[in-house]
Amino acid sequence: MKKITFDPVNWTYQNKTEWLCPSHQFQSPINIINDLTKPMKENGEIILRYRKKIDAIVNTGYCIQGYLKGVASINQRLFEFQQFHFHAKGEHTIDGKEFPLELHLVHQAENGQMAVIAILFEIGEENKTIDFILEHLNESEFENNVNFLSLIPKSLNYYHYLGSLTTPPLTENVEWYVLIEPMTLSKTQLECLTAIHNNNYREVQDINGRQVLKKVFYG
């Protein structure tokens, strides 16, 4: 490892060429400690306007990834839907609790800002849409008889923090919205998914002083 000689506290304008931007400052995923979260004051509303129709489902070599058209309004800003993909096991943990699967809904705003909505899965009832995704993997033309929205919990209450992509290039301009209500899939479904990609998750990263906010909607 290169020894970092740059001192970020006692810097000067004379050594500008030596300035270093520390990397791995605000990385994802993280362990969310519920008791350390703060209630989010802002409106924070999430409105998902996704097409039900999945356009394509591919194996990227790193994960199962799908595409559909849609937009999300997140805290009053517009984000375009980019893609969804799965990690097994789940990447975020809540109070140290691990989840077997995590779905990421990736969005981007016109200024390049990324926003990922994360959905945690527990073992329980099977989810029909996951079967559909497994059946049509690597197909770009198929009859759509499932609703993508059935992968998303009814409650959009969430934990929110600023982080990064969880795969290289690990870019740190990502707003994370980790939904509090988990979804379920069956043990068999998880086995089918992990038969394709197992351990395609990143370990939790240091919080480095970041404040996690908690948004709970009423009514």
Added chain:
Amino acid sequence: MKKITFDPVNWTYQNKTEWLCPSHQFQSPINIINDLTKPMKENGEIILRYRKKIDAIVNTGYCIQGYLKGVASINQRLFEFQQFHFHAKGEHTIDGKEFPLELHLVHQAENGQMAVIAILFEIGEENKTIDFILEHLNESEFENNVNFLSLIPKSLNYYHYLGSLTTPPLTENVEWYVLIEPMTLSKTQLECLTAIHNNNYREVQDINGRQVLKKVFYG
């Protein structure tokens, strides 16, 4: 320099410990090329609710910096005012044009997101508030007979992009709003300012594929 052997394209989950987060990706300041900007579609409104009263003006050793209370609503999110400070010469350039001075209004949202409103200055009419700042440097108790808002142009049209702090630690979670309408200060005022700090600016950084948006309000 350390030779970076990590390949951000052909990575694996087996070499997770070697993953590198590239630093200096989305740095500030930048040269803004007006013809390459895109009109911002979102509402994008900036509403400044600052107290007129400046609470303190200090020489940090790096710049002249001041404090006052206030909040800004930026594109429908709430940011708390943190501090203002000057760079000479200016840091952002527009179509390669340099400015002798740049004022930064630094804000932070509840999730830690930073937003800086940048105001470029040209040589012209003197600005009374700059005289006031020079007179009361390093004082924490003084009669306030100026309006801080007179440092801010009437039009809040802006260029917007995602960047970084322009001093160490160069953190990359900063939304930049560079106001298009410049303000003025007199040549004597600039000389007084640069007698305290000269060349406390950072050179423009690579745009690295970022899209700069332009927001022009009508009416």
